[in-house]
Amino acid sequence: MKKTLICLLLSVTAIFKAEAQKTPSATNFNQGWQFVKDIDTTNSGTKLSTIKTASVVWENVSLPHTPQLEPVKKVKEQWQGTCFYRKFFTVPAADKGRHIAIQFDAAMHEADIYVNGKHVFKHIGGYLPFYMDVSDVVKYGRQNCILVKLNNQDNAAIPPGKPIKDLDFNYYGGLYRNAWLIKKNKLYISNSVQAQREAGGGVLVHEEAVSDKSAKLIIKTDLNNDFKAVKEASVKLSLIDDAGKTVAAISSKAQAIPAAGHAVFEQHLTVENPKLWSPSHPYLYQLKIQVLQNGKEIDATAFQTGIRTVKFEKGEFYLNGEKLTIVGTNRHQEYPYIGYALSDNAQFRDAWKIKDAGFNFVRCSHYPPSPAFLDACDQLGILVMDATPGWQFFGGKEFQENSFQNIRDMIRRDRNHPAIVLWEASLNETNMSKAYMDTANKIAHEELPFTGVYTTGWMDYAYDVFNPARQHLKAPDYWKKYNKPKPLLIAEYGDWEYYAQNAGFNQKEYAGLKSEERNSRQTRADGQQRLLQQALNFQEAHNDNLYGPGFGDVNWLMFDYKRGYAADLETSGISDIFRVPKFSFYFYQSQNGPVADVHGFGKPMLFIANYWNDPAQKTVKIFSNCDQVELFLNGKSLGKQKPDTGMFSNNLKHPPFTFHPASFTTGKLTAVGYLNGKQAATATQATPVGTPSKIVIKADESGKSWTAGSKDALFFYAYLTDENGTLVPTSSNKVKISVKGNAQIMGNAMVDAEAGIASFLLQAGDKPGTVEITATADNLKPGTLIYKVH
Structure with missing residues (x-):
């Protein structure tokens, strides 16, 4: 990633680790912005930095923000162009002499930064943060203006590099993640990329000699000294359990840090009887780092981390010494309407849904995700493949250098997350040169020069783990005959081989089906036969993958999404773009459990994959993790059965x-459902009576309540039901939503119901309070929900 200093007054440029948002010295910088797009950019840096700007009408906004609400059904390509964000702020005179910095967690994808009309910084890349030391740029005790000029137009030098119109996803514009104002002593913990030092900067944690009896944590803390004189400091580490008890601590001796230089403190913590992190028990400790001078704290940071060991071998994956099969999914971070501009809560809800669907692994396709998403994976117990930006495009020298910097910055930002077990330092489905792959793999191991660190790529070269898609070979063998010593993970399956290759091992259900009915790209409105076909495709492919030499597989994919190269949604998600589950969701959910983990995921479950409204659909498919299921029709038993057997x-x-x-x-x-002869779970499905008669509204919290002041967007679903409250899945009525209270509708206020459910996205306002949501449709009794914003 190319970084260019324009102003010599800007002393240190870097990318700041996500832990900044948890540092006491960092305050949220999301409020009070102004926005404008599609205007004359001539002399914009100076011209737009004054309060009064002739002929420019600014919109008051807060972050995260997207330049344009995009329709769910594409009518043209997403917005691309130049836009501007500006914010007026004051740094108190008392802060003069301190380290003052501003961090953006992401900006898509070419950013020019002006402070008080002077161009001071340029950042290239849309998925990773950048950090600016503005200590010598801001005016103390006076008003300052920061102006961000963003351009997200196609650029072959910026990964992923491929033009939007040819890309299998979109990269939406804007300052779409958090921003932070940082104030510190000039002797401070640097960020993990600030110094541009291999395996340095910030705080770096790795484990050695881990068992259930003890573990050694090796922590390196990098301090910057921006003073013009040598300074002494010591570092105190405290590891705190979830009950608030300090289980290990150590203090260093005072060490001299040279003027305008840095120093690294390496310390070892021994943890007795550690609680190891795993998907079923994602135990997190808090690591607190304090910088002390003469016993006084001058800087500090704290973040959660876990203790675990990782090992990949041919055909096997070991976590904490125990073999674990990866059952995973891919995820794009896009939301309807707002693109990438998700709140931290929304990021958490996506992770919650992935875990609820039964997955223990997520591949971040095809770019680094939000730090909030990774935090959620740490907390919920989801293994992660972190990915550098790339898809079917290999650019020239500048592109490759930017890509190498992306890999370094991704690892430096994310390296302390226990959930991350694989680093995809590879450009997905791209014909990379061997030189590129050798360098990318080397970079990852330079940044993390320890055992238990694994790179992965889609080409069988250089990387530690091979992660092809199932469709990269043909039926019927696919990857079952792969016999090389490299560990193998199927990183995509269930979509393309059915969509483009007409796969299927003589499925009886294929008889009489059109090609569009056979594939896995199905919307909820396509009806239960096609939803069952999608679920069967995933079942068949997942079952077949388990014959092979791999240690797991990762389906394509979790949520439907938009893409540049096609006008329609990509609908092979097991949930739609509004996060409403399809039948396939429950197939995967049934593969987990039936013993619940510490968060309650994996408990005994049943799902009846039949609306029971069509005489032609007499077969009843049930997804369950129970060992026997008994089915009743109107109270009469139709028999008790064991699970299906056979080739699928x-x-x-x-x-x-x-x-x-x-x-x-x-x-x-x-x-x-029965487990060991005892009733463990029940489910019901009633035949809808006639046409819809009323609306029932439900909110989708998924582990996080609706929160004010954070641009928190929450899904609300209007269910069209009969008088008995049974969903009418054939209904497609137009439904309109209205809101009273401190919230606003994002996108369309009137939509067509899909399979009986109309989906809406509402964003909480700045203040807590009660919101009244009403959904109406012609000839139906309205639905109202009184909902509290916290």
């Missing part, structure tokens, strides 16, 4: 259950 089920942890009622009779299906 024999490798599954929990195959589905398939019932064949003798005839179709309207009424209520009830499924009862």
Whole structure:
């Protein structure tokens, strides 16, 4: 990533680790911005930095922000162009002599920064943060203006590099993550990329000699001294458990830090009887780092980390010495309407849904995610493949140098997350040169020169782990005959081989189906037959992958998304773009458990994959992690069964259950799941009575309540039901939503219901309070929900 200093007054340039947002010296800088786009850019840095700007109408905004709300159904390419953000702020005179910096967690994707009309910084790249030391630039005790000029137009030098119109995802513009104002003593903990030192900067943690009896943590803390004289300091480390008890601590001796220089403090903490991090028990400690002078704290940071060991071998993955099969998914970070501008809560909710779906692994396709998403994976227990930006494009020298810097910056930002077990230092589905791959792999190991660090790439060269897509070979073998010593992970499956290669091992369900009915790209509105086909495709592919030499697989994908190269949504998600589950969601959920983890995921479950509204659909498919299921129709037992067997089920942890009622009779299906002969779970599905008559509104919190003052966008769903409250899945009525209170509708206020559900996105305002949400439709009883914003 190329960084260019324009103003010599800007002393240190860097990318600041995500831990800044948890540092006491960092305050949120998201409020009070102004925004404008599509204007004359001539002399914009100086011209737009004054309060009064002729002929420019600024919009008051806060971050995260997207330049334009985009329709869910694409009518043209997403907005690309030049836009501007500016903010007026004051740094008190008392702060003169301190280290003052501003950090942006992301800006898409070419940023020019002006402070008080002077161009001081340029950043290239849209997915990683940048940090500016403005100590010698700001005016103390007076008003300052920071102006950010952003351009997200196609640029072959900026990964992913491929033009939007040819790209299989979108990169939306804007300051779409958090911003921070940092004030510190001039002797301070640097950030992890600030000094541009291999395996240096900030705080670096790694483990050695880990067992359930003890573990050694080796912590390196990098201090910057911006004073013009030598300074002495010591570093105190404290490891604190989730009960607030300090379980290990150490203080260094005082060490001299040279003037305008830096020093590294390496310290070892021994933890007795450590609680190891894993997907089922994602135990996190808090690591507190204090910089002391004469016993007085002058800087500090704290972040959560976990203790675990990782080992990949041919055909096997070991976490904490125990073999674990990876069952994963891919995720794009896009939301409807707002693009990439998700709140931290929204990032957490996506992770919650991934865990709820039964996955223990997520691949961040095809770029580094938000730090908040990685924090959520740490907390919930989701293993992560972190990925550098790239997809089907290999640029020239400048592109490659920017890509190498992306890899370094990604690792420096994210290296202390226990959830990350693989570093995808590879450009996805790109014909990379061997020289590029050798360098990318080398960079990752330079940044993390320890055992238990693994790179991964889609080409079988250079990287530690090979992660091809299933469709990169053909049916029926795919990767089952791969016999090289390298560990193998199927990083994509379930979509393209069915969409483009007409895959399927003689599925009986293929008979009479059109090609569009056979593939995995199905919307909820396509009906239960096609939703069942999608679920069967994923089941077949996942079951078949388990024959092979891999240690796991990662489906394509979790959520539907928009892309540049096609006008329609990519709909192979197991949930739609509004995060409403399809039948496939419950197939994967059934592969987890039936013993709940510490967060309650993986408990005994049942899902009836049949609306029971169509006489032609007499087969009843049930997804469950129970060992027996009994099905009742209107109270009469249709029998108790064990899971399915056969070529689509024999490798599954929990195959589905398939019932064949003798005839179709309207009424209520009830499924009862048993574990060791005892009832463990139940589910019901009733036949809807007639057409919809009323609306029921539900909110989707997914582990995080709706929060004011953070641009928190929450999904609300209007269910079209009969008088008994049963969803009518054939309904597509137009539904309109209205809001009273401190919230606003993002995107369309009137939408067509899809399979009986109309989906809306609402953003909380600046203050807590009660919001009244009403949904109406012609000839239906309105639905109202009173909801509290915290």
